[in-house]
Amino acid sequence: MADVLAVVREMEPGxxxxxxAAQVLSQVAFAQQQRVLLAALxxxxxxxxxxxxTYSRSAISxxxxxxxxxGASRGCARDASGRQSRRPARLRPVIGHGPSGTPY
Incomplete structure (x- = not known):
């Protein structure tokens, strides 16, 4: 812990x-990319x-x-009939099964 504090004390605020700012911009850009892809569907x-x-998926990963x-497997989920699911990932459970017991 002392090493971490020493590094923090030596950081340049700029x-x-x-x-x-770069990290926030990266997350915003990725979120927008996902919105565009979902909108296409x-x-x-x-x-x-x-x-x-996007932030929660990054934390989980x-x-x-x-x-x-x-997280990637949630983006490729299929519904109970075997078709590609169009439900957004936010509506699917993080870990779970579909209505008929089919794994997401």
Missing amino acids: WLVVAL GVRVAGREMLAI MALPAGWSP
């Missing part, structure tokens, strides 16, 4: 602001909601041992 998601989903694969 570079911290630049890094924070006929699914409308508000910008703020998509940004919240960093925290889980499988990395991004659980």
Whole structure:
């Protein structure tokens, strides 16, 4: 912990602001990309909601041992009849099964 505090004390505030701005811009751009892709499939998601989903998926991908694969599998879900699901990821459970017991 002492090493971390030493690094924090030596940081230049200007570079911290630049890094924070770049990270926020990256998340906003990814959220917008996802909105455009979902809109092409006929699914409308508000910008703020998509940004919240993007941040939560990023956090999950960093925290889980499988990395991004659980989030990616939610984007490729199929409904109970085997067709590609058009329901937005926010309406599907994080881990679970469809109405007929079919895994997402």
